[in-house]
Amino acid sequence: MRLFLLLVFNILILLKDLDFGFADEASMVDGDRQVLLALKSQVSENKRVVLASWNHSIPLCEWAHVTCGRKHKRVTSLDLGGLQLGGIILPSLGNLSFLRVLNLGDNSFSGTIPKELGMLFRLQQLNMSYNSLEGEIPSLSNCSRLVTLDLMSNRLIHGLPSELGSSLSSLEKLLLSKNNLSGKFPTSLGNLTSLSQFAIAYNHMEGEVPDNIGRLSHMISVQLSQNNLSGVFPPAIYNLSSLRILSIVGNHFSGNLRPDFGNMLTTLKELYLGMNSFSGDLPKTISNISTLTHLEISQNLFTGSIPFGFGALHNIKMLGLNENSFGNNLVGDLDFLSALVNCSKLQVLDFGYNRLGGKLPIFVANLSIELAAMYMGGNLISGGIPHAIGNLINLQSLGMETNLLTGRIPTSLGKIIGLKELGLNSNRMSGEIPSNLGNITRLESLNLFNNSFEGSIPPSLGKCRFLLFLRIGSNKLNGSIPQEIMQMESLVGFYISKNLLTGPFPKDVGRLKLLVVLSAGNNRFHGNIPETLGNCLSMEEIYLGGNGFDGAIPDIRNLRALRIFSLSNNNLSGSIPEYLGNFLSLEYLNLSVNNLEGIVPTKGVFQTPEKFSVSGNGKLCGGIPELKLRPCPQNVVSKARRHSSNKKKIIIGVSIGVASLLLSVFALSLLYMLMKRKKKDGAKTADNLLSKSPFYERISYEELRSATCEFSSSNLIGSGNFSSVFKGLLGPESKVAAVKVLNLQKHGAAKSFMAECEALKSIRHRNLVKLVTACSSIDFKGNEFKALVYEFMPNGNLDTWLHPEEVGSSENHPRPLKLCERLNIAIHVASVLDYIHSHCHDPVAHCDLKPSNVLLDNDLTAHVSDFGLARILDQESFINQLSSTGVRGTIGYAAPEYGMGGKPSRQGDVYSFGVLMLEMFTGKRPTDQQFVGDLTLRSYVDSGLPEHVLDMADMLILHGEVRNNNINIAECLKMVFHVGIRCCEESPINRMTMAEALAELVSLRKRFFKTKRTTFRAGR
Structure with missing residues (x-):
C-alpha cells in the first residue's frame, strides 16, 4: 500500500510537470515555504541571521541560498553549505519534491539522516559532509537520478545499504570517508557503472574488495585507506584502466604485485600502497606509468633492488620507499639514485629504513633542485657526506641518521639556509661541529647525537632562534656550555648527556621558559645546580645524574608538570625536599648515590618503590617500610618539623594577643554596635542569606586576622574593585584558604558582598569556586567588617x-x-x-x-x-x-x-x-x-x-x-x-x-x- 501511494504521488507530480493544472501551484509553493521556515525555526538563534530573508514579506524565490525553477517556482536547490548551522535535519525536507540540489555540508547538524529524503526522486546532488550525523545511511532507492552522494566526516554506522548498487545507477561520486561504517562491501557496488569517485577511507570496512568492482570502467579515484580490508591486491582494480588516484594505505593486504602492474594502470597519477604487507619485488613496469606524480609504498615487505627505471618517471614529485627490505647491504644498492637525477620535479625522496649498503654516491648532490625533503636514515650507508650536497639549496629536511657514515660534517650544509630539520645522529662521524651551522637560522631540529664529534659547542648555534630540539649527546664534546645557547628561548628539548662538558651549569638556564626536556647527565659539571632551574616552568624531564654537582637540591617547587627528575651519582647534600611528594605528575625520581641526609618523605612518588630511588645515601632514615632504612632519631624529626612548629607558635602568640586586645575593646565595640544598629541590621540580612546555604560554622574577625597574619601584605594574593584577597591558614590543621575582605569604604562594596552571598546560596557546581564560610562582624576599631572565605586555588x-x-x-x-x-x-x-x-x-x-x-x-x-x-x-x-x-x-x-x-x-x-x-x-x-x-x-x-x-x-x-x-x-x-x-x-x-x-x-x-x-x- 505504501509503495502504491508513493507511485500515485509521483504520478501527480509528473502530471503537474506536464502542466495539466489540476494541482494548486500556489499551495505547493506555500508548502515549500513552510518546510524552509520550519527548518529555520529549529536553527540556533544566533545563526538565524544568515537566513534573515526567509520570511513572509519576501518571495520564496528571492530567499538567500534558495533557487527556484523558472516555470513552477518550486524550490530546486537549497545550498546551506558552510554556514555553521546547527540542529537536526527535518524529515519534512522530503516534501521538497522538485529539489535537485541539497547541500548541508560543513555545518553542525546532528541526529540521523531522515529516511524521507528517499522520496526526493528528482534529487541529483546530496551533500551532508562535515557534520555530526549518526545512525545508518537511509535507503535512497527512489533517488534514481542521484549523481553525487557526499556524507564524509560524520558518525554514520553499520555498512553500505544493500540496494545501493541496484537503484542508484546514475551515481558518479560516492564519498563516505571518515565515518564509523563497518561490514563488507555489497556485491551490488559493481552495478554503479557510472561511478568515477569512490572514497570510504577511515572507516572499519573489512573483507576483500569484490571482483565486480572491475566493471566500473569510468572510475578515476578509489580511496580505501585506513580500514580492515584484507586479501591480495584487489585483482579487479587492474581492470580500472582510467584510474588516476588509488589509495589503499593502512589495511591488511598482502602478497605480490603483478609484474605487469605498470602496463595495466597506465593513467595513474597518485599511488598509495603503504602500511600493508605486500612482499616480493617491486614491479619494474611501474616505471612505465609516465603520468605518476606520487608513489608511496612505505611500511611493507618489499625486497630486491629499487628499480633503476624510476628515472623515467619525469613527473614524479614524491617517492616514498621507506621501511621495506630493499637492498642487500652491498655496494650498488644506491645505484638507482643516478637515474633519479633525471626527475627534475622531485620534491620528496624517502628510502630510509631499508637494507641499502655501499657508499653514498657523489651524484646524490645532483638530484632535483626542487628537492625539499630527503630521508635515507636506518640503512648501512657508509663513507663521507659529499661536500657538494650543499647544492640542494631548497632542502628543508635532511635525514641521514642511523647509518655508517664517517668523516666530518660538510661546511657546505651551512649554505642551505632554509633547512629546518637535520638528522646525522647514530653514525661514526667525527671532527668539530661546524660553526657555520649557525647560518641556518630557520633550523628547528638538529640531531647529532651518538657520534664522535669533539671540540666545543659552537656559540654560533645561538643564532638559530627557531631551534626547538638540540640533540648533541653521546659525543666527545668538551668545554662549557656557551652563554649563547642559554639565550635560545625557543628550545623545547636540550640533550647534551654523555659528553666531556665541564664547568658550572649556566645560571641563565632559567631563561629557557619553554624547555620541556633537559638531558645533561654523565658529563663533568660541578658546583651547585642553579636555583634558576625552577623558572623553567614547562619542564617535564630533568636528567643531571653522573656529574659532580654539590650543595642542596635546588628549589623547583614551581615545576608542576615535572614527570622525571634524575640527580643520581652526584655529591648533593642536605635533605630531600618534602614538596617533591606533592608533585602529582612525577612518575620517576632518582636521587641515588649522593650525600643526602634526614627523613625520606612518604607521600606521592615516595609511596611506590618502583617510582623512586634513594639508595647510596648513607645518612637517610625513615621512609616507607620497603626501603628498610633505619628509623629517624627524634632530633631529626623535630628538626624537620621545626618550620611547622614555629608557624603554630606564631599563630598561638597572635591569638593570645588578639584575645587580650578583645577584652580591652569589648565595651567600646558593644557601644559602637548599638550606635550602628542600621548597619547591624544589614549584617543580619546578609547572615540570613548565608544561613540558607550549607556553609561551615561562621568564622570570627579575630580568627581571620590571625590566619592572615593581620592581613599582611605578604599574604596578599589579589585585589579587585571592592575587595582584597589574602592567603590564610585556618583551624588547627592550618588549612590553606583564600580570604576575600570587602573594602566597605568603597561605594557598592556592601552590595557586592550581599550579591555574592545571594548568588552562591543555592548553586553548586564542580567548576565553581567553593565558598567555605563567611564573616559579617566588627573589627577592633569598631568598623564594619565583611569577608568571604573560599577554598584556596594553588x-x-x-x-x-x-x-x-x-x-x-x-x-x-x-x-x-x-x-x-x-x-x-x-x-x-x-x-x-x-x-x-x-x-x-x-x-x-x-x-x-x-x-x-x-x-x-x-x-x-x-x-x-x-x-x-x-x-x-x-x-x-x-x-x-x-x-x-x-x-x-x-x-x-x-x-x-x-x-x-x-x-x-x-x-x-x-x-x-x-x-x-x-x-x-x-x-x-x-x-x-x-x-x-x-x-x-x-x-x-x-x-x-x-x-x-x-x-x-x-x-x-x-x-x-x-x-x-x-x-x-x-x-x-x-x-x-x-x-x-x-x-x-x-x-x-x-x-x-x-x-x-x-x-x-x-x-x-x-x-x-x-x-x-x-x-x-x-x-x-
Missing part, C-alpha cells in the same frame, strides 16, 4: 597564566598552557555558565567574567569566582533591588549593550565568554594597545581566518604542541576561534547560547584529543 588565576610576562618576578611565571589545557579550561568555564544560566533553581548572570576571575587548582581545573556583580534573572529578586543601578562589568569584557544601559542577561555572559576564549588562544588582551578605532580583538581574529590562524595564535601554544603529531593544530585553532567569534557577536540575538558553545567545545576536544588515527607522512 595555581592562581588564569590571567597570570595567559600573560606571564606581566607577573613581575620571573620566579612566579607559570609555564605556558598547552592547547589541550586551554580547551579544557574553556570547557570548565562554559559548563559553569551553562549551569547558572539554565540548570540551577534561580538562573544567574555572572556579569563580570574575565581571566582574573577564573581560578585554577592543582590539576589546572578551572573554577569560576567573584559573583560580586551577579544578578538573578527572570525575577525581581532582593539582590536585583540592591543592584538597581545596573551592571558595568570590566572594560573589554562587558557586552556592548551594558554600556547603553542594557539589563544583565545570559547573552551578556556569552559575550564575555567569547572575549575570554579569544584572549586564551591569541594571548592578547581585548584592551591591547593595538586595538584602536574599529579594530577589536574579535575583528582582528575574524579578519585573519582561516589563512592566518597560526599567525594569530599565542606563540606559546605552538611551542607547547610542537611534539604533538596526532592533531591538526591549525584546524583545531580555527574551530576554536569560530566559537569565540560566534559568542561575542555585536548583536545579542546573534550570539550562541552557552549550551551550544559547551557542546561545540566538547566535540572539538573529542575530535582532536581523543581520536587518533595513523596517517602516512613521508619522513619522521
Whole structure:
C-alpha cells in the first residue's frame, strides 16, 4: 500500500510537470515555504541571521541560498553549505519534491539522516559532509537520478545499504570517508557503472574488495585507506584502466604485485600502497606509468633492488620507499639514485629504513633542485657526506641518521639556509661541529647525537632562534656550555648527556621558559645546580645524574608538570625536599648515590618503590617500610618539623594577643554596635542569606586576622574593585584558604558582598569556586567588617597564566598552557555558565567574567569566582533591588549593550565568554594597545581566518604542541576561534547560547584529543 501511494504521488507530480493544472501551484509553493521556515525555526538563534530573508514579506524565490525553477517556482536547490548551522535535519525536507540540489555540508547538524529524503526522486546532488550525523545511511532507492552522494566526516554506522548498487545507477561520486561504517562491501557496488569517485577511507570496512568492482570502467579515484580490508591486491582494480588516484594505505593486504602492474594502470597519477604487507619485488613496469606524480609504498615487505627505471618517471614529485627490505647491504644498492637525477620535479625522496649498503654516491648532490625533503636514515650507508650536497639549496629536511657514515660534517650544509630539520645522529662521524651551522637560522631540529664529534659547542648555534630540539649527546664534546645557547628561548628539548662538558651549569638556564626536556647527565659539571632551574616552568624531564654537582637540591617547587627528575651519582647534600611528594605528575625520581641526609618523605612518588630511588645515601632514615632504612632519631624529626612548629607558635602568640586586645575593646565595640544598629541590621540580612546555604560554622574577625597574619601584605594574593584577597591558614590543621575582605569604604562594596552571598546560596557546581564560610562582624576599631572565605586555588588565576610576562618576578611565571589545557579550561568555564544560566533553581548572570576571575587548582581545573556583580534573572529578586543601578562589568569584557544601559542577561555572559576564549588562544588582551578605532580583538581574529590562524595564535601554544603529531593544530585553532567569534557577536540575538558553545567545545576536544588515527607522512 505504501509503495502504491508513493507511485500515485509521483504520478501527480509528473502530471503537474506536464502542466495539466489540476494541482494548486500556489499551495505547493506555500508548502515549500513552510518546510524552509520550519527548518529555520529549529536553527540556533544566533545563526538565524544568515537566513534573515526567509520570511513572509519576501518571495520564496528571492530567499538567500534558495533557487527556484523558472516555470513552477518550486524550490530546486537549497545550498546551506558552510554556514555553521546547527540542529537536526527535518524529515519534512522530503516534501521538497522538485529539489535537485541539497547541500548541508560543513555545518553542525546532528541526529540521523531522515529516511524521507528517499522520496526526493528528482534529487541529483546530496551533500551532508562535515557534520555530526549518526545512525545508518537511509535507503535512497527512489533517488534514481542521484549523481553525487557526499556524507564524509560524520558518525554514520553499520555498512553500505544493500540496494545501493541496484537503484542508484546514475551515481558518479560516492564519498563516505571518515565515518564509523563497518561490514563488507555489497556485491551490488559493481552495478554503479557510472561511478568515477569512490572514497570510504577511515572507516572499519573489512573483507576483500569484490571482483565486480572491475566493471566500473569510468572510475578515476578509489580511496580505501585506513580500514580492515584484507586479501591480495584487489585483482579487479587492474581492470580500472582510467584510474588516476588509488589509495589503499593502512589495511591488511598482502602478497605480490603483478609484474605487469605498470602496463595495466597506465593513467595513474597518485599511488598509495603503504602500511600493508605486500612482499616480493617491486614491479619494474611501474616505471612505465609516465603520468605518476606520487608513489608511496612505505611500511611493507618489499625486497630486491629499487628499480633503476624510476628515472623515467619525469613527473614524479614524491617517492616514498621507506621501511621495506630493499637492498642487500652491498655496494650498488644506491645505484638507482643516478637515474633519479633525471626527475627534475622531485620534491620528496624517502628510502630510509631499508637494507641499502655501499657508499653514498657523489651524484646524490645532483638530484632535483626542487628537492625539499630527503630521508635515507636506518640503512648501512657508509663513507663521507659529499661536500657538494650543499647544492640542494631548497632542502628543508635532511635525514641521514642511523647509518655508517664517517668523516666530518660538510661546511657546505651551512649554505642551505632554509633547512629546518637535520638528522646525522647514530653514525661514526667525527671532527668539530661546524660553526657555520649557525647560518641556518630557520633550523628547528638538529640531531647529532651518538657520534664522535669533539671540540666545543659552537656559540654560533645561538643564532638559530627557531631551534626547538638540540640533540648533541653521546659525543666527545668538551668545554662549557656557551652563554649563547642559554639565550635560545625557543628550545623545547636540550640533550647534551654523555659528553666531556665541564664547568658550572649556566645560571641563565632559567631563561629557557619553554624547555620541556633537559638531558645533561654523565658529563663533568660541578658546583651547585642553579636555583634558576625552577623558572623553567614547562619542564617535564630533568636528567643531571653522573656529574659532580654539590650543595642542596635546588628549589623547583614551581615545576608542576615535572614527570622525571634524575640527580643520581652526584655529591648533593642536605635533605630531600618534602614538596617533591606533592608533585602529582612525577612518575620517576632518582636521587641515588649522593650525600643526602634526614627523613625520606612518604607521600606521592615516595609511596611506590618502583617510582623512586634513594639508595647510596648513607645518612637517610625513615621512609616507607620497603626501603628498610633505619628509623629517624627524634632530633631529626623535630628538626624537620621545626618550620611547622614555629608557624603554630606564631599563630598561638597572635591569638593570645588578639584575645587580650578583645577584652580591652569589648565595651567600646558593644557601644559602637548599638550606635550602628542600621548597619547591624544589614549584617543580619546578609547572615540570613548565608544561613540558607550549607556553609561551615561562621568564622570570627579575630580568627581571620590571625590566619592572615593581620592581613599582611605578604599574604596578599589579589585585589579587585571592592575587595582584597589574602592567603590564610585556618583551624588547627592550618588549612590553606583564600580570604576575600570587602573594602566597605568603597561605594557598592556592601552590595557586592550581599550579591555574592545571594548568588552562591543555592548553586553548586564542580567548576565553581567553593565558598567555605563567611564573616559579617566588627573589627577592633569598631568598623564594619565583611569577608568571604573560599577554598584556596594553588595555581592562581588564569590571567597570570595567559600573560606571564606581566607577573613581575620571573620566579612566579607559570609555564605556558598547552592547547589541550586551554580547551579544557574553556570547557570548565562554559559548563559553569551553562549551569547558572539554565540548570540551577534561580538562573544567574555572572556579569563580570574575565581571566582574573577564573581560578585554577592543582590539576589546572578551572573554577569560576567573584559573583560580586551577579544578578538573578527572570525575577525581581532582593539582590536585583540592591543592584538597581545596573551592571558595568570590566572594560573589554562587558557586552556592548551594558554600556547603553542594557539589563544583565545570559547573552551578556556569552559575550564575555567569547572575549575570554579569544584572549586564551591569541594571548592578547581585548584592551591591547593595538586595538584602536574599529579594530577589536574579535575583528582582528575574524579578519585573519582561516589563512592566518597560526599567525594569530599565542606563540606559546605552538611551542607547547610542537611534539604533538596526532592533531591538526591549525584546524583545531580555527574551530576554536569560530566559537569565540560566534559568542561575542555585536548583536545579542546573534550570539550562541552557552549550551551550544559547551557542546561545540566538547566535540572539538573529542575530535582532536581523543581520536587518533595513523596517517602516512613521508619522513619522521
